[in-house]
Every structure is written in structure tokens, then in C-alpha cells.
Amino acid sequence: MRIRVGLFVVLLGLASCTASAGESTSATVVLFDVSNSTLTESVRARYQGTFGLVLAHLREDGGALGADVIDGNPLVHGGLPINETFEPCTIRDNSLECREALDEREAGVRGEAAAILETSSRGTDIFGALVLAEQFFEAYPDVGARTLVLLSDMVQSANGMHLGTVEAWTRAELSEHLARAPSVDLSDVRVYVVGAGSTALADTSPIQIEGMERFWTRWFEAMGASVVFYGSNLARFPITGGAA
Secondary structure (H helix, E strand, O other), rough: OOOOOHHHHHHHHHHHHHOHHHHHOEEEEHHHHHHHHOOOOHHHHHHHHHHHHHHHHHHHEEEEEEEEEEOHHHOOOOOOOOOEEEEEOOHHHHHHHHHHHHHHHHHHHHHHHHHHHHHEEEEHHHHHHHHHHHHHHHOOOOOOOEEEEEEOOOEEOOOEEEEEOOOOOOHHHHHHEEEEEOEOOOOOEEEEEEOOOOOOOOOOHHHHHHHHHHHHHHHHOOOOOOOEEOOOOOOOOOOOOHHH
């Protein structure tokens, strides 16, 4: 089934992107999972570290950045709290002024990210947050690269889908949940999942964690995306070439 919701406020927030869409060579979306199962300090610090890698890359190469929260109902929030465009310094720029401008822009984005990670939620609607990613990418139809970074344990627990409670992830269970999952257009998007398996849910077994990986990998592929990283900790960004 296809998620269809009234996102008028969100679209208004994203409309500002379209004016500069032709100027950006890439579009990157980062989604922060703030569910209770990711509430530990070590997990949130890992998310901050990964976000720092993304920012370092954008400072060097430039591009549009959108970021938002994954909570129990991300579609009701309105505009993205982080919606910024980075332009790298060139030989034509005053190097000091350019670096200071980038520092100021990065500091603002980091502050917004820190505020997101200070919140928590009892539910986790990953699919809903991915609709916001789809909207952001639609605002940049001509960019050469689209990247999605999911900072999450990937335990969907909202809107009738509770992936963390699937018992054995048999072939039948996998097929059933794939058939029930919403559709989101993520064509040509390179996906990084960071934090998978690092969940505070004590009753989540290795079989369940591996089953969720199979589910999400299959689902992203069906949406037209390629998963280049799926794991608990990302050492570098971006990863060139195929899947890691």
C-alpha cells in the first residue's frame, strides 16, 4: 500500500529548497531515531559521530541537507528542523570569510541535531519518516547524487507494524511483512543504516535483528534504492562503490 497523507505544511517547508535545487549537486537526508530503544548515551553519541562525518563531507563537496526525527508520528511535525545547503570554498572566495561562514552554518545544524537527540518517543514510525525523505528528494530532481542516512536500530513500532516482535522471521513472515509495507519512492538513493542491532530492547534476539536486516534490505531494493551500509557503526562517509 502507498502512504498518502496531507503534508501541506511539510511541502511548504520544503518549497524553499526548490529555488536552489539547480545549484546543488547532491541531496542528503539524515533521519534520527529518538525512540526509547535508542535512548542510551552510547547510541546517541554514535549518531552524533556519524552526523559529523556527513557534515564534513558536505563542507568539502557541498550539497543540500535535510534532517528530521523518527518518532511515533513524524508526519505531523511540519517543516524539517534541518534544511540547509552547503557550498564549499573555492579559490575565488576569501578563505577566512568562507570558513567562518561554513563554521557558523555547521554550528547551527549541529545545534538542531543535538536538540533532536535530546528528545525521546515511545513509538517508531520509520516509514513515516521515509515519506519526508521522499518529499525532500522530490524537491531536488536534477541532483546527481541522493543519499539517505538512517540513524536507527530499525525497529519499526507504529501504525500496525511492529518488526521487533516478529518471532523467527521465516520466509513466510518476511513475505507477509513486505507485502504489508508501504511504498515510498526512493529511486537511485544510496542508503546508509547506522545503529542497526544496537537496540535497548532486551528481548530482541539475534535472529530478530538479522530478520529485520533482511526485511529492510529487500524493502529498500524494492523501492529503487541501494543499501551501501547496514550495521551498528560507520567508520567513513561516503562509501564509494557498491554495498559494504
